[in-house]
Each structure stands twice: as C-alpha cells, then as structure tokens.
Amino acid sequence: MSPAAVFAAPVAPAASPALEPAIDPGAIEFNSAFTGSSQSVDVSRFEKGNPVLPGSYNVDVYVNDGRVARKDVTFRAVDGSQIAQPCFDYPTLVQMGVDVSALDTQVVNVQNPCIGIKDISADATALMNVGDLRLDVSIPQESLKRQARGYVSPELWDQGETAFLLGYNFNAYSLDQSYSxxxxxxxxxxxxxxxxxxxxxxxxxxxxxxxxxxxxxxxxxxxxxxxxxxxxxxxxxxxxxxGYSNNDINAYLGLNLGLNVAGWRLRSQETAQWDQRTGQTHWTNLNTTATHDITQWKAQLTIGDSYTQGVVFDTTAFRGVTLYSDDRMLPDSQQGYAPTVRGTANTQARVEVRQNGNLLYQTTVAPGPFVINDLYATGYGGDLAVNVFEADGSVHSFVVPYSAVPMLLRPGVDRWAITDGQVLNDSLHSDKPYFVEGTYQRGINNWLTLYAGVQSTYRDLYHAYLGGAAVNTSLGAFALDITNSHTTFKGADQSLSGYSYRVSWSKAIATSGTTFALASYRYSNGNYLSLSDAVVTQDMLSSERAGILDASGIMRQKQRLNVTVNQDFGGKYGQLFFNGSYNSYWNGMQNATTYQLGYNNTWKRVSFGVTASRTYTAGPMFNGSRYDNQFGLNITVPLGGPSARNAPQLSFSGTHDDVMGNNDRVGVTGTFGKNSEFNYGGNATYSDYGNSGSGSSQTTASGSLGWQAPYANLNGSYSYSSNYQQASVSAAGGVMVHGGGITLSPSLDLNSPIAIIHAPDAKGARVSSSGQTTVDGRGYAVATNLMPYRMNDVTLDPAGTSSDVELQTTRLQTAPRAGAVIPLTFNTVSGRAVMISAKQPNGEPLPFGADVLDEKGNTVGMVGQGGQLFVRGAEDGGTLLVRWGDDEAKQCKVSYQLPARAKGSSAQVESTDAVCR
Structure with missing residues (x-):
C-alpha cells in the first residue's frame, strides 16, 4: 500500500454516468498483526491492490507511453467499483492530442468538466499508479490527431499577464597605469x-x-x-x-526594457558608456520594438527598430514594420543562431562584442580562455567584432563570422519575411532611404528547397533580385543562389549593375565523427553592391566625404570564404577543429585572411588543448601589411577526488604572439557554498614583451570573486603588477513588476518566456530550473529558461522552506508564447506540523485506516500504523474526530495541545501523545 493512500485527504464528488468501472488488479489480503490494531476496520478498499480513491491528484499523464503533462486530474467514484476513474476536461484532451473534432460534441465539449475515457474511444483505457502519481492513458491511433512529433496545440499557448520587465548588466572597470x-x-x-x-x-x-x-x-x-x-x-x-601615469575608469550599463500588455511585447535595448577621462556618457538605443504573435500564420509582427532576418539577404538594420514566419511555432521535428564567441585574455580584461558598430555586449573576463555563449540573436548575418582591452593597455581584436547556413527545409515547410522600413545607420550624413524586402523559402521534397528574395529602395537608388536552391545529396547539403543588383547614384550620373554568386555546403560523417561546414563562399563581380554598400556609397557621394566623387573608387568585396571543420576522434582521442576565413576586395584593397587550428582532449581527469592561429591584416594603421601568428597551450587539472564537492581546478596556459610576445599563466578556480553559489579565481601571469619592440617583461597577480545570489549575479576582480593596478565590479540581474508586486531575478532574458511563481509562505524554496533562484519572503520567484510554444516543466525544491509549509505540488506545466510572462501558483498549506501518537482509553492503538476529520468535518487523512496521525495547520492545538464506523462506539475525539513556540526558534515537526476519548 502506498503512503499516498494512507495520508491523502480527498473529498468524493458525485458519480458520473460517463465513467465505467475498470478491471480491478489482483486481490490482496491484510493481516491485522501488521496494522497494529485488533479492531474491525473496513479495509476492503485496499484489497484491490493500489486503489484510487475519489478526489484530485497531481499526476504525470502519459499517452501511449509518452509523457504529455503534469497536472491535476479529478477522479470520481463509479458504481460497482472500488476504483475511481479519471475525469478529463476539454483542454486536457487537446493536450493529449485527441482528435476532438471526430467525437460526439454532446459529450466532448468545453462545458463538460468530466469527460470519461470511454467517451474518447471504446478501446481507450486509463490506469492510475497512486504510488508513482502516474496516469497511463492508452488511446487508439485512429482517435489521435496526426501531428508531428513535438507538436503543442496553439490552443494551449499562453500569452500570460501584463508585466514590466527590466534586465540589466553593469560593469565598471578601473585602470591605474604608471611608468617611471x-x-x-x-x-x-x-x-x-x-x-x-x-x-x-x-x-x-x-x-x-x-x-x-x-x-x-x-x-x-x-x-x-x-x-x-x-x-x-x-x-x-x-x-x-x-614617465607617465594614466588613470581611467570606464563604466558600462546595458538595459533591456520590456512591457507585456494585451499580447503585445514592447522591448527596448539601451546601452550607456561613461569614461572618466572624457567625463562623457554616451547613451545608445540599439532597438525599440513592439511584437505580437500572428497565430494562424505562425508568424510574428514587429514594429519599430529591428533587423531583417538575414537568412536570404544580409541583415539590414531598419525602422519600420516586418512580418515573418517563426520557426519556433513549428514542432521540434520540423524546425530547422547567435554564434559562440571564444578567445583568450592575457590579463583581467574588458571584452566588447560589436555588430555593425553597435555594442551588443561587454563583460570582464579573467586571464586565460573565455567563452561568451549568451548573446542575443540579431539575425543570421553580420560578423561580430570582438575587442579585448587588456589591463596593461594593449588591445587585440578578432572577428567571429556570422553567416547564413544552408537553406534546406522539410517538405511542405515554408519560411518567409516581409519588411518595409527605413535603413538605420548612425554613420550616414544624408537622408536614410526607405526600402522593402521580401524573402520566401519552400521545402519542395526531401532533397530540394527553393528560395527567392527582392530588395528595393523607394527611389531608384537600389534594386536586387535573388534566386536559389538548396539540395540534400549523399555528398552533403548544398545551397546555391545568384543575386543581381542595380544601383543608380543620385548626383553622380553613374549606374552599376552586377552579380554575386554564393554557395553553401555542410556535411556530417557519422562514421568518422567529422563535420564540415562551408558556411559561405561568395564571389561578386566589380559592379555588384549590397544594399548596405549602396546606401553608404550614396551617402559619401552626397556629402563628398573622403574626396570620393566617383563610385568606381569605393571599396567592394570580391570574394568571401568561411570554413569550419570539426573532427571528433571519439573516446580518448579527442577533438580537432579548424576555422578559417578569407576576404578579397576590388580596387586594390589588401586581402584579409585568418584561420585557427585547435585540438582538445582529456587524459584521465586532466583536460588539455592546443591552438594555433594566423591572421593577415593590412592598412595604414599596420604600417602596410603583416602576418600575426599565435600559438597556445592550456591544461586543466582538478584538485580533489572524482566525488569531491566544490573541488578547485588548477590551470596552466602559455601563449606566443608574434606582436605581443609570450604570456604564461597559472591559475586556480573553484566554487564554495551550500549550493556552490560562490565562485573564485586566482591567477599569476608572466609576460615577456621582447617581440613587441619594448624589450620588457612583467609579472601580474589577479583574483576574482563572484556570488550567484538568489536575486542577482555579483562579481569583483583585482589585478596588480609593477606598472598598473586594475579593478572591476559587475552586477547582472532582472526586475519584474507584475500583479503581485516587484520580484527580483538573477537573470532575465526578455526574448524568452518567463514564469512568475507564487508559492505562499514557501520562502527559500528553490526554483530547480533557474540556478540559485529562490522564493522570496512574499512567496514569489522568477523562473527562466523556458522554451516558447513548448510544454515546460517548472519545479520547486521545498528543501529550503520551513517545516510549517507543505507544497501540495512541486511541479507545474505551461506552454508559453514567446516573451510571455506566465503566472504559476503552487498551492501550499501552512501551519505547525505535529505527529500525534494516539491511543484508545484502554491503551490500544487506534484502528489502522480509520478516517481522521478536523473540527469543520473535512477529511484530513487516515490513521497510520501504530495509531500515528500527522496533522498540519492547527497552531497551538485542536480537536480531531477519528471514525472507523457509523456507531458512536466506533468514533472518538483526539484533543491535543502544543507548547507556545519560542520567539525566533526555527520551525520543525513536533510530536505529542494523546488519548482518543
């Protein structure tokens, strides 16, 4: 017998004629010697295995062995059966994938709260496992909708409630340099x-x-x-x-503002930079948008400052309106990217990530390799420029390619976008032209996808037409397209008409663990211009800047090649990767080339990696042209056994740069705290700048400390050398204003759905899916990392709560729309908890299985073995009715009194003895 059957407190509703008895499991006989009572008690309800009593249960619902939901299901009594049967409402049937349109609308409709399993199909069955709280439903395939795997009905998509959201990321960086x-x-x-x-x-x-x-x-x-x-x-x-001294403080604040109202999602991304040396603060609005789902088209409508999709054409920043299909609304099996930024810092450095000159991200990183994998997606095109500002004053930069991938779609799936707006480019001096763009892709069959696009400014400045196809072959996935552009420059009496050819390829060889990705190879003839090129050139011609009076003298790209190869050797042999890019230009501009080769592996518990890269750059700031070669080695060794908790890691790294010299580092990192909420790091670095022309060297010591608090992420760092001191502090988190008040969060992604959890009196309960997030003193918490248009489990861990609080459920499900704020209420029962050991006046234990009722006549449980009763909710005492028959001789009352709880004492389950009279 399951404990749930002993201590549950259901109330039996009226029977429903739609429910039919189920086949009872095998009979079980009870021996009174194990129940601790010689009294005659009706235990026939337990003689059919694991019975289901009438009432409401929070269960996992499985349909044909596939889990579809965690929710409350009501069970009602059935004549002629000891086992209650489940009632399904209309939304639950939809969630289970039942084809409700084929059922009797007189029975299966939104007004009927209790649809029986046999109303779905005569061959459908439902079997409840009370011990596991699992409801297995078997439904014939003919009664289910033919839906793709991962499908969630739009009827279940929740747009949430009205709320104001604020995500912030603050970083202050201080540098004090001196040289004697x-x-x-x-x-x-x-x-x-x-x-x-x-x-x-x-x-x-x-x-x-x-x-x-x-x-x-x-x-x-x-x-x-x-x-x-x-x-x-x-x-x-x-x-x-x-000598000289240089003291400077640089501060950055990134704000993501949002307002959800009536299904609209208003978003604004702001950044601010302050520099002590200049005393100036620069505020920048990256974009402001209003977005709404168009459910019937599986699309999004966005108004404001945004980017074109960048799948067919390169991404263009604009102010206007766009309507585009949203792949996230498709099932998992029908869905087809911001890239990950990797680099290495020689000191405690400040890292900026920019796209098209706009600052997307800034953070402080410790010496050694760093990874930034939480960038907001800004379209599929537009390289990311990464600048690493070292504490010693040096700066090194690199580019992360960000290009469209092969265009293949599944048969019958289409992807489209329509944009009408004004080009946004703060560097333009003259008028910013208005343009329209339309793109369309369609999966024809398993091996062919066709796509096309058009771009055109309102005036005759620019027109472009694109057509292409993607094919899936045994040699890999290929995409080939051709773009024809026509540009007419006002005031220059000149027109250009050119072509650009682009080919993409990707191939994964499962047997060898090799993945090839030729993300893009583009060749453009001398007269081809992109929309961005045409707009910038017209602006230069109009303002006569840089002395350019003829369009033939402008910079135009000739070839662009990006290659990525990953090789997994499997098991103990590690992984090899190669990244490379090549760019050439018309009109005599120097080519630009960069490539990187690396190998990573693990030996026992030691991880190591080797990287080599070479970059060719040219221009007046480089005294012509040069090659810059870099080599690196990094090793990580865990300190402590495999099962050691919060064990620190020791790391070594060495790099050589033809320009910056050599850099060797040793460091230790780790975590501590009950939930590993604190992290720390210490590094010692030796730098030899002999190859840089300065002929000097220096040793640097640095340290960092971070706290993943329940309501924010806080970090601080400090580094010291003979020539400089550096310090930084940072904070990141979020603030939500909703119907229940103001709630803080350690992180907040306004583009992803968010759940507002309300669990009254459950302070300290941890949100399992959201790091260190816990329920605050008002009973609220923010759950992040939800997937839009998918069923999400949101769970609470009650370990950190008071023993005076009981969560009636620890898991809820929701299918939120993109960017929605979903209220989720976890019901709780509060009050002092007591375990009563009750006996009858003759000293015998109370009968096992007897019902226990409170002073209001509500069933609160049953007597356990040895006459044990568990009660919650009565503060200092109370009276309980124990009943094991209808006669007064088979009823008695338990009165108990608890001592007053000392002020400031912690809550705990108390125990007392009582006599049932």
Missing amino acids: GPSVTGGTAVGTDGSQVRVQGTQYYVPGPGGNYVPSSTGTYMLTSAGQYVPVERGTYAPAQS
Whole structure:
C-alpha cells in the first residue's frame, strides 16, 4: 500500500454516468498483526491492490507511453467499483492530442468538466499508479490527431499577464597605469575620443605593452577605447614629463526594457558608456520594438527598430514594420543562431562584442580562455567584432563570422519575411532611404528547397533580385543562389549593375565523427553592391566625404570564404577543429585572411588543448601589411577526488604572439557554498614583451570573486603588477513588476518566456530550473529558461522552506508564447506540523485506516500504523474526530495541545501523545 493512500485527504464528488468501472488488479489480503490494531476496520478498499480513491491528484499523464503533462486530474467514484476513474476536461484532451473534432460534441465539449475515457474511444483505457502519481492513458491511433512529433496545440499557448520587465548588466572597470622610465620627447596630441598621445616630430607614440610608449603605426592613427583606429588631431603641445601615469575608469550599463500588455511585447535595448577621462556618457538605443504573435500564420509582427532576418539577404538594420514566419511555432521535428564567441585574455580584461558598430555586449573576463555563449540573436548575418582591452593597455581584436547556413527545409515547410522600413545607420550624413524586402523559402521534397528574395529602395537608388536552391545529396547539403543588383547614384550620373554568386555546403560523417561546414563562399563581380554598400556609397557621394566623387573608387568585396571543420576522434582521442576565413576586395584593397587550428582532449581527469592561429591584416594603421601568428597551450587539472564537492581546478596556459610576445599563466578556480553559489579565481601571469619592440617583461597577480545570489549575479576582480593596478565590479540581474508586486531575478532574458511563481509562505524554496533562484519572503520567484510554444516543466525544491509549509505540488506545466510572462501558483498549506501518537482509553492503538476529520468535518487523512496521525495547520492545538464506523462506539475525539513556540526558534515537526476519548 502506498503512503499516498494512507495520508491523502480527498473529498468524493458525485458519480458520473460517463465513467465505467475498470478491471480491478489482483486481490490482496491484510493481516491485522501488521496494522497494529485488533479492531474491525473496513479495509476492503485496499484489497484491490493500489486503489484510487475519489478526489484530485497531481499526476504525470502519459499517452501511449509518452509523457504529455503534469497536472491535476479529478477522479470520481463509479458504481460497482472500488476504483475511481479519471475525469478529463476539454483542454486536457487537446493536450493529449485527441482528435476532438471526430467525437460526439454532446459529450466532448468545453462545458463538460468530466469527460470519461470511454467517451474518447471504446478501446481507450486509463490506469492510475497512486504510488508513482502516474496516469497511463492508452488511446487508439485512429482517435489521435496526426501531428508531428513535438507538436503543442496553439490552443494551449499562453500569452500570460501584463508585466514590466527590466534586465540589466553593469560593469565598471578601473585602470591605474604608471611608468617611471624616460618618456618620448616632444608634445602631446589628443585623439578624437580624448585619449592622450605623445608626439615626436611627425611620429605619434601610444602607451604599449609593459608601460612603454610604442610607435602608433604611421603616426596618423590611434586606437580608441572603442577599439577603432581614428585620425589624431594635433593639439597644443606641452613638454613631456619623465614617465607617465594614466588613470581611467570606464563604466558600462546595458538595459533591456520590456512591457507585456494585451499580447503585445514592447522591448527596448539601451546601452550607456561613461569614461572618466572624457567625463562623457554616451547613451545608445540599439532597438525599440513592439511584437505580437500572428497565430494562424505562425508568424510574428514587429514594429519599430529591428533587423531583417538575414537568412536570404544580409541583415539590414531598419525602422519600420516586418512580418515573418517563426520557426519556433513549428514542432521540434520540423524546425530547422547567435554564434559562440571564444578567445583568450592575457590579463583581467574588458571584452566588447560589436555588430555593425553597435555594442551588443561587454563583460570582464579573467586571464586565460573565455567563452561568451549568451548573446542575443540579431539575425543570421553580420560578423561580430570582438575587442579585448587588456589591463596593461594593449588591445587585440578578432572577428567571429556570422553567416547564413544552408537553406534546406522539410517538405511542405515554408519560411518567409516581409519588411518595409527605413535603413538605420548612425554613420550616414544624408537622408536614410526607405526600402522593402521580401524573402520566401519552400521545402519542395526531401532533397530540394527553393528560395527567392527582392530588395528595393523607394527611389531608384537600389534594386536586387535573388534566386536559389538548396539540395540534400549523399555528398552533403548544398545551397546555391545568384543575386543581381542595380544601383543608380543620385548626383553622380553613374549606374552599376552586377552579380554575386554564393554557395553553401555542410556535411556530417557519422562514421568518422567529422563535420564540415562551408558556411559561405561568395564571389561578386566589380559592379555588384549590397544594399548596405549602396546606401553608404550614396551617402559619401552626397556629402563628398573622403574626396570620393566617383563610385568606381569605393571599396567592394570580391570574394568571401568561411570554413569550419570539426573532427571528433571519439573516446580518448579527442577533438580537432579548424576555422578559417578569407576576404578579397576590388580596387586594390589588401586581402584579409585568418584561420585557427585547435585540438582538445582529456587524459584521465586532466583536460588539455592546443591552438594555433594566423591572421593577415593590412592598412595604414599596420604600417602596410603583416602576418600575426599565435600559438597556445592550456591544461586543466582538478584538485580533489572524482566525488569531491566544490573541488578547485588548477590551470596552466602559455601563449606566443608574434606582436605581443609570450604570456604564461597559472591559475586556480573553484566554487564554495551550500549550493556552490560562490565562485573564485586566482591567477599569476608572466609576460615577456621582447617581440613587441619594448624589450620588457612583467609579472601580474589577479583574483576574482563572484556570488550567484538568489536575486542577482555579483562579481569583483583585482589585478596588480609593477606598472598598473586594475579593478572591476559587475552586477547582472532582472526586475519584474507584475500583479503581485516587484520580484527580483538573477537573470532575465526578455526574448524568452518567463514564469512568475507564487508559492505562499514557501520562502527559500528553490526554483530547480533557474540556478540559485529562490522564493522570496512574499512567496514569489522568477523562473527562466523556458522554451516558447513548448510544454515546460517548472519545479520547486521545498528543501529550503520551513517545516510549517507543505507544497501540495512541486511541479507545474505551461506552454508559453514567446516573451510571455506566465503566472504559476503552487498551492501550499501552512501551519505547525505535529505527529500525534494516539491511543484508545484502554491503551490500544487506534484502528489502522480509520478516517481522521478536523473540527469543520473535512477529511484530513487516515490513521497510520501504530495509531500515528500527522496533522498540519492547527497552531497551538485542536480537536480531531477519528471514525472507523457509523456507531458512536466506533468514533472518538483526539484533543491535543502544543507548547507556545519560542520567539525566533526555527520551525520543525513536533510530536505529542494523546488519548482518543
């Protein structure tokens, strides 16, 4: 017999004629010696195995052995059977995939709260396992809808409630540099961002590795704090002092604002940068949008500042309106990307990620390899520029390719988008043109997908037409398309008409563990321009900037190639990866090439990796052109046994850079705390800048400490060397204003669904799916990481709650719409908990299985073995009725009294003895 059958407290509703008796399991005989009572008690309800008493149960519902829901199901009594049968409402049938349109509408309708299993099909059955709280439903296939695997009916999609959302990411970075050696003679100049530069004759010098001044390219450009080279404007020269000092504080604040109302999702992404040296704060609005689901089209309508989808054409920032199909609304089996950013920091560094000049992300990273895998998706096209600002003043940058992948779709699946808006580009000086874009893809069969697109500005500036096909072959997936562009420049009396050819390929060889991805190879002739190229060129011609009066002199891309190869050797042999990109241009501009090769493996419990990369860059800021070679080795060793909790890890790394020299690091990282909510790290780094021309070296020590708090993520770091000191603090989290008040969260992704949990009095209960998130003192918590248009389980772990609180359920399900805020209420019972050992006046235990009722006549449980009663809710005492028959001789009352709880004492289950009279 299951404990649930002993301590459940169901109330039996009236029987329903739609329910039929089920086949009872095999009979079971009870021996009174094991029940602790010689009294005659009716235990016939337990003689049929694991019986189902009338009432409501929170169960896992399985249909044909597939789990579909966790929900409350009511069981009603059936004449002629000791086992109650389940009642299904209309939404539950839809959730189970039943073809309700084929059933009798007189019985199966939204008004009927109790639809029986036989109303679905004469061959359907339902079997309840009370011990596992599992309801197995068997339904013939002919009574189910023919839906793809992973399908969730739109009738179950929940748009949630009205709420205001705020996600924030704050980072402050302080750097104090000093150098006591000889300085460059001459004067100072000020860069366009206010940075100081030393001047000697016609040569400019900037602070370099190790605190020395090094030539800044040709003497006409400098690297700004934004990671871009800009012309240096000569200012008033002042005599140079011996040595130098540089103190600066840089702060960044990223805000994601949101408002959900009536199915609309209003979103605004803001960033602010403050620099102590200039005293200026730059606020930037990245985008502001209003979005609404179009359910019948499985699409999204977005109004405001956004990006085109970037699947067929390159991504274009715009202000206007777009309507596009949403793959997330399709079942899992019919669904077809922001990339992961990986790099290495030599010191405690500040990392920026930009796309099209817009700052998407900023954070502080510890010395060694770093990974950024939580970027917001901004379309399928547009490379990411990553700038790493080291604590020693050096800056290194790299590009993460972000291109469209092969276009294959499943047969019958289509993907489309329509956009009408104005080009958004803050660098434009003249008018920003309006344009329209339309794209369409269609899966024809298992091996062929066709797609097409058109772009056109309102005036005759630009028109482009694209057609292509993707095929699935034994040699891999291929996509080939051709784009024809026509550009007419106003005021230049010149037109360009050109073509661009693009091919994509991907192939995974399961037998060898090899994955090839030729993300994109594009060839464009000399007269081809993209929409962005045409708009920027027209702006330059109109404003006569840079002395360009003829469109033939503008920069145009000729070839672009991105290659990714991953090889998994399996087991103990590790993984090999290769990434490479190549870009060439018309009009004499130098080519740009970069590639990276790496190998990762594990030996016993030691992880190690080797990387090598080479970058070819050219331009005035590099004194012409150069190759930059980098090599790296990293090793990680866990300290402690395999089962050790919070065991730290020891890591070693060494890198060589042709420009920056050598860098060797040893560090230790780990976590501590009850739930590993605290993390720490310490590093010692030796840098030799011999190859950089400065001929110096330095040793740096750094440390960091982080706390994944229930309501925010807090981090701090500090590093020290002979030439500089660096410190940073950061905080990230979210704030939600909803019907129940204000609730804090350690993280908040406004593009993903969010659940507002309400569990009254359950302070300290942990949200299992959301890291360190716990229920606050008002009974609220935020659950993140939900998948839109999918069934999501949201669970609470009651381990951290008071023993005076009982969660009646620890798991709920929801199928939220994208960006929705879903209220979820976990019912709780509060009150002092007591275990009563009750006996009859003659000293015998109370009869096993006797019903227990409270003072209001509600059934609160049954007597367990040895006359044990568990009661919750009576604060200092009360009276319970124990009944094992209709005669007064078979009833008695248990009165009990609990001592007053000391102020400030912790809640715990108490025990007492009582006599039932």
